[in-house]
Amino acid sequence: MKITLKDGSVKEYSESKSVLDIAKDISEGLARVACAAEINGEVVDLRTMVTEDVELNILTFNDEAGKKAFRHTAAHILAQAVKRLFPETKLAIGPAIDNGFYYDFDRDQPFDQEEIKAIEKEMKKIVKENPPIERFELPRDKALTLMKDMGEDFKVELIEELGEDEVISFYKQGDFTDLCAGPHLMSTKAVKAFKLLQVAGAYWRGDESRKMLSRIYGTAFTKKADLNEYIERLEEAKKRDHNKLGRELELFTTNEAVGQGLPLIMPKGAKVIQTLQRWIEDEEERRGYLLTKTPSMAKNDLYKISGHWDHYRDGMFVMGDEEKEEEILALRPMTCPFQFMIYKNSQKSYRDLPARYAETATLCRNESSGEMHGLIRVRQFTLADGHIVCTPEQLADEFKGCVDLINYVMTTLGIDGDVWYRFSKWDPNKTDKYIDNPEAWESTQVAMKEILDDIGLDYTEAEGEAAFYGPKLDIQFKNVHGKEDTIITIQIDFSLAERFDMTYVDKDNEKKRPFIIHRSSIGCYERTLAMLIEKYAGAFPTWIAPSQVKVLPISEKYHEYAGTVVEKLRSAGVRVDLDDRAEKIGYKIREARLERVPYMLIVGQKEEEEGKVSIRSRYKGDEGQKTLEEFLGEILVEINTRQIREVEVEQQ
Secondary structure: OEEEEOOOOEEEOOOOEEHHHHHHHHOHHHHHHEEEEEEOOEEEOOOOEEOOOEEEEEEEOOOHHHHHHHHHHHHHHHHHHHHHHOOOOEEOOOOEEOOEEEEEEEOOOOOOHHHHHHHHHHHHHHHHHOOEEEEEEEEHHHHHHHHHHOOOHHHHHHHHOOOOOOEEEEEEEOOEEEEOOOOOOOEOOOOOEEEEEEEEEEEHHHOOOOOEEEEEEEEEEOOHHHHHHHHHHHHHHHHHOHHHHHHHOOOEEOOOOOOOOOOEEOHHHHHHHHHHHHHHHHHHHHOOOEEOOOOOEEEHHHHHHHOHHHHOHHHOOEEOOHHHOOOOEEEOOOOHHHHHHHHOOOOEEHHHOOEEEEEEEEEEOOOOOOOOEOOOEOOEEEEEEEEEEEOHHHHHHHHHHHHHHHHHHHHHHOOHHHOEEEEEEOOOOOHHHOOOOHHHHHHHHHHHHHHHHHHOOOEEEEEOOOEOOEOEEEEEEEOOOOOEEEEEEEEEEOOHHHHOOOOEEOOOOOEEOOEEEEEEEEEEHHHHHHHHHHHHOOOOOOOOOOOOEEEEEOOHHHHHHHHHHHHHHHHOOOOEEEOOOOOOHHHHHHHHHHOOOOEEEEEOHHHHHHOEEEEEEOOOEEEEEEEHHHHHHHHHHHHHOOOOOOOOOOOO
């Protein structure tokens, strides 16, 4: 048989061989670091037997699939340790994930930190024992019997969902056996550099109506140095985590009496959002958008027209009872149906198009409790929402205009290097999720791809991520912990114009259906605030900062001059605060630095006599003395041009 390797070279064998034996034949060094393999593009174990001509790629920890096999093995070592120490615990699932692994367990109480330490110690013992990892298969009935005898109810449920003729695989290492598709390493000895990171709650199968389990997260590497480096990055991420830092800087808070997913934006955070909102609304107006203001709720009749009632009802907050024939209202999860009604208020001509509508809209979506996190995923949020109604001939240029606006916004915020584009398409195998019109889906996706390629965007494609009414371009980002989310989106809608009977009179005096583009410019303000907190570690660019200057008098004698400085800055539109507390100047400076204030103006006798201010900034530290007029002129340029200066002074 012929084995074609990744580099194009060919190995020939007269008899069947395992992938591991082939790896050894290529190089003993390769065999030592091999984690898994790809046979004709399918990821398999090293123990897999090769019996015919194939294309073979040996995977190491440097390959994503190899890394997952390595960390999946670490998850099994974790589960084995838990079963040894707490045998009454039941196993759920334990996959490899980005940057690590987790395993879900069912026990009466969550694991505490002392138990986590004991589990880690037991894991090290298992690695040292180095039991071989063996794979075996059973028919469905025998697999069910095995798991029932072991008392593993969650595994039984998983097996029962499989077909009657399914052959089911298990992995055994020493005294531990687990239902698993694999792949895994050949033994445990390679998994020496690992760390258990946290314990969290997780519903079985992600379903809030199911049992809450204890999820232990961990990570694993081939080298201790790599693990240490990762732990250091995690510590840095914790410092930037908006959920922690945003509260410390008093940008937002939460309260159980208010409810989960309903953050309270405090004055400093509200000032950041207000600054962004005024900028966006002015920019949208400059680009030809018309401002609308629509209700926060509507009868379900409106959502039935749009299709949200059929495709999105579970994500809505509904008031009233259909069975009692009451009037049913729902809080709006989006503004599109409302703006479409504004469009329909009068008959439009082709001369009226494109019609660009924009609104700063407060929206409500019934996110599951397990999905909510800080400001990134909430139940009430404020969206820079907008819709463009246009002719087919205008579609490409209007879409490009949306992309241009988004690029301008991201560049101005300094986040253009931290995001990427995703072309989100429908999944033709899940038609219940989407408007059922395959021909329209395909033609719209082709048109959208042509636009994206013409712009020259570098994008990935994701099947099954489209909106229910059309494909979209998503701008993606990751938070400091590596969790991916969408920050901004542009969608082409081929369906709702017909559902709402939206028309325009064309040049031939015939009524025609317009195209619709759903778009945002800056996305959800709360999510954008979270991203900016993490991007800048709370040290926002001066133009965004809630407090741009803090005036610090050296003593009470200079309060009057400090007040004059504050008044002149405030009159010029600078956000300024006065710290006139009876504290030493060093303490005041440290406090201002902790608050991430861009500029501190220190005033004393010399400054008052010469009409100057002593400047300390987070950019360069001590910047010396300048006249107030000189400083004011410089900071106004920085604010009005939305400069992003590099922070050179370490935040204490």
